[in-house]
Amino acid sequence: MGRAPCCDKASVKKGPWSPEEDAKLKAYIEENGTGGNWIALPQKIGLKRCGKSCRLRWLNYLRPNIKHGDFTEEEEHIICSLYISIGSRWSIIAAQLPGRTDNDIKNYWNTKLKKKLLGKRAPSRRARANQDPCGGLAATAGGGGGTAAAAHQALSSSALERIQLHMRLQGLYNNAFGCTTTSNGGGVAPPQWPKLEALLPNRSLPAPVQPTDAVATAVTVQHPNHLVVAQTLAAASAATSEAFQVAEHLDPAAATGANYMPGCLDQRSKLGFCPSSAGEAAGVAASVEMTSSSMAGGGFVAGYGLHDELYDFLYKCESVGVAHGGIIPSLPELQCPDGSAIIGADEKFSTWTSSCDYGSGGAGDYVLGYDQ
DNA sequence: AAATGCGACAACCGCATTATC
DNA sequence: CGATAATGCGGTTGTCGCATT
Numbered sequence: 001m002g003r004a005p006c007c008d009k010a011s012v013k014k015g016p017w018s019p020e021e022d023a024k025l026k027a028y029i030e031e032n033g034t035g036g037n038w039i040a041l042p043q044k045i046g047l048k049r050c051g052k053s054c055r056l057r058w059l060n061y062l063r064p065n066i067k068h069g070d071f072t073e074e075e076e077h078i079i080c081s082l083y084i085s086i087g088s089r090w091s092i093i094a095a096q097l098p099g100r101t102d103n104d105i106k107n108y109w110n111t112k113l114k115k116k117l118l119g120k121r122a123p124s125r126r127a128r129a130n131q132d133p134c135g136g137l138a139a140t141a142g143g144g145g146g147t148a149a150a151a152h153q154a155l156s157s158s159a160l161e162r163i164q165l166h167m168r169l170q171g172l173y174n175n176a177f178g179c180t181t182t183s184n185g186g187g188v189a190p191p192q193w194p195k196l197e198a199l200l201p202n203r204s205l206p207a208p209v210q211p212t213d214a215v216a217t218a219v220t221v222q223h224p225n226h227l228v229v230a231q232t233l234a235a236a237s238a239a240t241s242e243a244f245q246v247a248e249h250l251d252p253a254a255a256t257g258a259n260y261m262p263g264c265l266d267q268r269s270k271l272g273f274c275p276s277s278a279g280e281a282a283g284v285a286a287s288v289e290m291t292s293s294s295m296a297g298g299g300f301v302a303g304y305g306l307h308d309e310l311y312d313f314l315y316k317c318e319s320v321g322v323a324h325g326g327i328i329p330s331l332p333e334l335q336c337p338d339g340s341a342i343i344g345a346d347e348k349f350s351t352w353t354s355s356c357d358y359g360s361g362g363a364g365d366y367v368l369g370y371d372q
Numbered sequence: 373a374a375a376t377g378c379g380a381c382a383a384c385c386g387c388a389t390t391a392t393c
Numbered sequence: 394c395g396a397t398a399a400t401g402c403g404g405t406t407g408t409c410g411c412a413t414t
Contacts (some may be wrong), residue, residue: 014383014384015382015383015384015407015408016382016383016408016409017382017383036399037399038399038400039398039399039400050384051399051400052384052385052399052400052401053383053384055400055401056382056383056384057382057383060382060383061382068381088403088404089402089403090402090403091401091402091403102401102402102403103381103382103383103403104381106403106404107380107381107382108380108381110380110404111379111380111381112379112380
């Protein structure tokens with residue numbers, strides 16, 4: 001049983017709005033307001049449009065003080081920072097940018113910022129359409145055979161992108177500051193993440209960013225160590241929380257050991273985002289606001305925050321590249337938990353997640369924190 | 373000059389959440 | 394308190410225009 005349509009699609013006009021329609025809608029709302037009922041509004045003013053369409057048109061284009069195009073560097077900063085922190089909560093991000101709409105920001109991210117940051121060209125829709133149509137079916141069909149692919153699909157592209165952004169930034173660090181991700185004494189070198197200094201250490205937004213449901217739902221893991229991790233990261237960064245949950249998802253056993261970040265409390269505390277005790281972690285998790293003070297101490301470079309990283313990445317990549325052979329540094333390499341492969345994190349992260357066979361037992365025990 | 377590829381943006385669709393009865 | 398309607402939101406698609414072949 002599907003949901004009842006919000007309007008009679010047969011008698012409703014679709015497609016681009018004409019200037020006449022815009023004028024009608026604008027004039028009516030400016031004079032009378034929406035009347036609290038978008039569904040009834042088009043009939044009132046004689047528009048053959050769905051109420052939802054009217055609402056969208058008003059919110060995105062007709063209401064006063066809407067800005068279009070020409071995003072400033074400051075706006076790009078805010079968008080990137082918030083995206084890494086909270087994901088594709090476009091309405092929340094838009095709330096921090098007066099005059100911008102969620103649709104505008106979403107389009108800007110998908111068409112420009114994402115490519116700028118991830119440094120890779122997303123396949124065009126045409127290209128995607130030309131891909132093997134059986135691939136998706138094969139990945140989802142059947143029971144155990146598609147475990148990895150299914151898990152891969154379960155991880156939202158948004159989460160992947162955010163993980164990749166962290167990785168990419170880390171790659172810049174490693175190359176720019178001579179850090180490496182080589183072995184730490186025989187074991188697999190843990191991926192080093194950018195410090196998770198809280199959002200906005202240097203600049204302030206109009207309002208503090210509140211954790212969203214995505215953050216709150218991240219606390220789902222049973223193991224005591226895992227719980228600490230999840231709670232800590234829920235307060236620090238939903239994106240990295242997901243990353244750790246993915247790591248646990250890929251290899252729950254390894255995740256409790258020293259090789260993986262989720263179990264590597266020392267490493268995490270060095271990076272400045274891990275409380276030293278479970279109680280402290282719970283305290284951090286209980287903190288409602290994400291503030292720089294709650295995460296202070298032990299950062300990679302004192303006073304150098306995510307915003308600065310993003311700024312450097314967005315606008316100073318060339319200088320970094322020049323200093324390192326004129327090539328934008330590649331991402332650190334990662335090794336599968338089972339040691340089966342070492343691959344670059346950039347283009348191959350998704351390959352890694354889908355190719356590592358981490359068994360079927362753990363899949364049901366871990367809940368992806370991000371609600372997508 | 374025509375065909376094709378691609379980016380950008382507007383709009384739609386369907387699910388989730390909230391409000392109302 | 395449950396059912397239904399309205400609204401909000403994010404993902405996806407359609408379309409247009411420019412660039413390239």
